[in-house]
Amino acid sequence: MLILGVSFMYHDSAAAILCDGKVVAAAAEERFSRQKHSLEFPEQSIAYCLRECGIEVNDLDFLVFYEKPLLKFERILMTHIDSFPEGFGQFREAMPLWLRWKLFIPELVRRRLGYTGRILFADHHYAHAASSFFASPFDEAAVLTADGVGEWTTLARGAGRGNRVNLTKELRYPHSLGLLYSAVTAFLGFRVNGGEGKVMGLASYGEPRFARVFQEEILDIRDDGSFRLNMDYFLFHKELVMYGPKFVSRFGPPRAPDGPITRRDEDLAASLQSVVEELCVRIARSLQRETRLKRLCVAGGVGLNSKMNRRLIADTDFKEIFIQPAAGDDGGALGAALLLYHQRLGRPRDWVMQNAYLGPECAPADIRRTLQRRRIAHEEFHDPDRLLDRAAHDLAAGRIVGWVQGRMEYGPRALGNRSILADPRASGMKDILNRKVKHREPFRPFAPAVLYEKMGEYFDLEVESPYMLLVADVRPDQRDRLPAITYVDGTARVQSVRREHNPRFHGLLSRFGELTGVPVLLNTSLNTRGQPIACDHHDALECFLNTDMDILVAGDFYITKHPGAGS
Amino acid sequence: MKTDTAAGRGLGSLWLRLSGLALVLLSLALPYRLRWRWAYALNFILNRPRASGALLLKKPSQWLNHALLGVIYFIGIGGSWLAARFLGPKRGPREERTFWRDRGDPGGYDSGMDDQF
Numbered sequence: 287m288l289i290l291g292v293s294f295m296y297h298d299s300a301a302a303i304l305c306d307g308k309v310v311a312a313a314a315e316e317r318f319s320r321q322k323h324s325l326e327f328p329e330q331s332i333a334y335c336l337r338e339c340g341i342e343v344n345d346l347d348f349l350v351f352y353e354k355p356l357l358k359f360e361r362i363l364m365t366h367i368d369s370f371p372e373g374f375g376q377f378r379e380a381m382p383l384w385l386r387w388k389l390f391i392p393e394l395v396r397r398r399l400g401y402t403g404r405i406l407f408a409d410h411h412y413a414h415a416a417s418s419f420f421a422s423p424f425d426e427a428a429v430l431t432a433d434g435v436g437e438w439t440t441l442a443r444g445a446g447r448g449n450r451v452n453l454t455k456e457l458r459y460p461h462s463l464g465l466l467y468s469a470v471t472a473f474l475g476f477r478v479n480g481g482e483g484k485v486m487g488l489a490s491y492g493e494p495r496f497a498r499v500f501q502e503e504i505l506d507i508r509d510d511g512s513f514r515l516n517m518d519y520f521l522f523h524k525e526l527v528m529y530g531p532k533f534v535s536r537f538g539p540p541r542a543p544d545g546p547i548t549r550r551d552e553d554l555a556a557s558l559q560s561v562v563e564e565l566c567v568r569i570a571r572s573l574q575r576e577t578r579l580k581r582l583c584v585a586g587g588v589g590l591n592s593k594m595n596r597r598l599i600a601d602t603d604f605k606e607i608f609i610q611p612a613a614g615d616d617g618g619a620l621g622a623a624l625l626l627y628h629q630r631l632g633r634p635r636d637w638v639m640q641n642a643y644l645g646p647e648c649a650p651a652d653i654r655r656t657l658q659r660r661r662i663a664h665e666e667f668h669d670p671d672r673l674l675d676r677a678a679h680d681l682a683a684g685r686i687v688g689w690v691q692g693r694m695e696y697g698p699r700a701l702g703n704r705s706i707l708a709d710p711r712a713s714g715m716k717d718i719l720n721r722k723v724k725h726r727e728p729f730r731p732f733a734p735a736v737l738y739e740k741m742g743e744y745f746d747l748e749v750e751s752p753y754m755l756l757v758a759d760v761r762p763d764q765r766d767r768l769p770a771i772t773y774v775d776g777t778a779r780v781q782s783v784r785r786e787h788n789p790r791f792h793g794l795l796s797r798f799g800e801l802t803g804v805p806v807l808l809n810t811s812l813n814t815r816g817q818p819i820a821c822d823h824h825d826a827l828e829c830f831l832n833t834d835m836d837i838l839v840a841g842d843f844y845i846t847k848h849p850g851a852g853s
Numbered sequence: 854m855k856t857d858t859a860a861g862r863g864l865g866s867l868w869l870r871l872s873g874l875a876l877v878l879l880s881l882a883l884p885y886r887l888r889w890r891w892a893y894a895l896n897f898i899l900n901r902p903r904a905s906g907a908l909l910l911k912k913p914s915q916w917l918n919h920a921l922l923g924v925i926y927f928i929g930i931g932g933s934w935l936a937a938r939f940l941g942p943k944r945g946p947r948e949e950r951t952f953w954r955d956r957g958d959p960g961g962y963d964s965g966m967d968d969q970f
C-alpha cells in the first residue's frame with residue numbers, strides 16, 4: 287500500500303510517502319527549490335519521495351491532499367460576503383489564483399505528475415491531528431491542533447485511541463491564535479508565516495504590560511479557553527494587511543521592518559506571548575478534564591511555539607507530550623497520508639516516529655566528486671571515531687563547524703543533520719556566530735543540543751525534547767558555564783539527543799563532553815539569514831564558502847577553506 | 854516550474870472569470886453540500902475548454918481583468934451580501950458561556966475524503 291501525502295497552495299509545501307503504514311520519506315519543497323516557505327506545487331519533494339521508495343508515480347495507491355480546497359474557498363467567499371464591500375482589494379488578489387488553479391487541484395496534480403490514480407482530500411486539522419497522534423508512541427492521547435486557519439477551523443481538540451483520532455470541538459475563522467500571533471508579527475515588522483519565532487524570542491526581553499489590553503479588549507476569553515477576537519483591531523479577513531487602524535491607535539505606529547526595536551515592541555511581544563500561553567493552558571486543562579488522559583499530542587503552526595509547549599506540560603495535568611516536529615503545514619502532507627491509512631482504511635498502527643530524519647541523504651561518492659572538481663581542501667576519514675574526535679577538538683577550540691550527516695530533517699528545526707555547531711561555553715560565541723555566519727537579529731537566541739542521559743544536569747526538563755520544541759530553564763548553576771545558549775530569561779530551547787535516534791551526533795556530543803566536561807553543543811540550522819536550511823552538500827558548501835564558517839563536516843569528509851587548517 | 858504566485862497580475866482566461874461568477878452565485882443558491890458538488894462540476898466542465906478560451910482572449914488587458922473581477926465581486930458577493938442581509942436570519946450579539954463548536958461525527962470526515970468539500 288503506497289500513499290503519497292502532499293501539501294501546497296498556502297505555505298510550506300511538502301510531500302510525504304507511506305509504504306504499508308511506514309513513513310519512508312518526507313521533505314519540504316523549500317529545501318529543494320531554495321525558496322523559503324515555498325507554496326509552489328511540491329514537484330521536487332514528490333520526486334524525492336518516489337525515488338526514495340523506488341517507485342513511479344502510477345505505482346501509488348492513493349495521493350492525498352492535506353486540506354479541502356472547496357471548503358477553504360467557501361470560507362473565503364463567505365468572509366467576503368460578510369465584509370462587503372470593503373474586501374475588493376483582497377478579492378482581486380486572491381480570486382485569479384483560485385480560478386486558475388486552486389480550484390483545480392486534481393487536474394493540476396494529474397497534469398504535473400502524469401498521475402492517473404485516486405486523489406483524496408483530508409480535512410486540514412484532521413491532517414494536523416493525524417500527523418501528531420499517529421506518529422506518536424501513544425496508544426491513547428488527547429489531541430490539540432492550532433494554526434492560522436485551515437478550511438474554517440483555527441483550533442481543534444479531541445482524542446486519539448488506537449487507529450482512530452476524533453476531533454470533537456473547534457474554534458473557527460477568524461478567531462485564530464495563529465492569525466493573532468501573525469498580526470502582531472506583522473505589526474512588529476517581521477514576516478508573516480516565518481517571523482513568528484522572532485516575536486517569541488523578543489518576548490523574553492519584555493514585560494507583559496499590555497496583557498490586559500489583549501485579555502479585555504482584543505480577545506473575549508471564556509474560562510474553558512475558548513475565545514473570540516475583536517475584529518475591530520484586525521483587517522486580515524478583508525484586506526491585505528493584518529492589523530487595523532484601531533490596533534495602531536492602541537499601540538502606536540508599527541515597527542518598520544529594519545527599524546530599531548523599542549521597549550514597546552518587546553513589551554508587546556511579551557504580552558502577546560503571555561496571553562497565548564495562558565489561553566493554550568486553559569484549553570489544555572479543559573481538554574485534560576474532559577478526556578482524563580495523561581498524554582497530549584500537539585500539531586499545527588502554533589505547536590512550534592516552544593515556550594507555549596513548555597507550559598502545556600508544566601502547568602497542566604498532562605504528563606507526556608508529543609509534538610510533531612513538522613507542526614506547520616509541511617507536516618500536513620504526512621498527516622494526510624497517515625489519516626488515510628489508519629482512519630479511512632482502518633489499518634492498524636505499527637510505525638512510530640523515532641526521529642525527524644526523513645529527508646534525502648548525500649551520497650559519499652557525490653560529495654567526493656564535488657570536492658575534487660571544485661578543488662576544495664578536504665580529508666576523508668575512514669574511522670568515524672577519529673572524525674568525531676577531530677570535530678570535537680575544533681569545537682572545543684572555539685571553531686564554528688558545519689555538520690551535514692545522514693538524512694535531512696522534516697520540519698523547521700535542524701536537529702544535528704543539517705546543523706551549524708559551536709561551543710556553548712564561549713560567552714562571545716553568539717556574536718561571533720552572528721558576525722561570521724548567521725547575520726541574525728542580535729536578540730534571537732541560539733539553542734543547545736544535549737545528551738539525553740545528561741539533560742537533567744543542565745536543564746530543568748522533566749520530559750525529553752527530541753525536536754527542540756520545548757523551552758526549559760537552564761539550571762542556575764550552569765548558566766554561567768553555558769552563556770552562548772542561555773537566553774536573557776535564563777531559558778533555552780533544548781534538543782535532547784538519544785544514541786538510538788542519531789548515533790553520530792550523540793557520539794560528537796559525548797566526545798565534546800569528555801573533552802570539556804559539558805556534553806552540550808550550540809546547534810543552529812545550516813543556512814544564512816533568509817535562506818532555507820541546506821538540503822544537500824552543494825547547499826552546505828555554498829553556505830560554508832560564502833561565510834566565515836571554519837570547518838564543514840559532510841559525511842566522512844572534513845572540509846576546510848585552506849589546506850592544512852584545523853589539523 | 855511556474856505557478857501563478859504573482860497574485861492578480863497574471864491574465865487568466867475569460868472562461869475562468871465567468872465560471873467564478875457562476876460559482877459565487879451558486880454558492881448561496883444551493884443547499885450546503887449540494888452547492889459544492891454543482892459548483893465543482895460546473896468548474897470542471899468550464900475548465901476543459903480553457904485552452905480555447907485563452908486563445909480567444911489572447912491579450913486581455915489588466916483593465917479587463919480587474920473589470921471582470923469587479924463584476925464578479927459586486928454582483929456575486931454584493932448580491933449574496935444583500936440576500937444575507939435581507940433574507941437571512943438576523944444575527945444579534947449573543948452572550949455565550951463557551952465559543953467551542955461541535956465538530957460532528959468523525960465518520961463523516963473519513964468517508965468524505967473523496968470530496969474536496
Ligand SMILES: [Fe+2]
Pocket residue numbers: 410414433434435436586587614615
Ligand atoms: Fe495548518
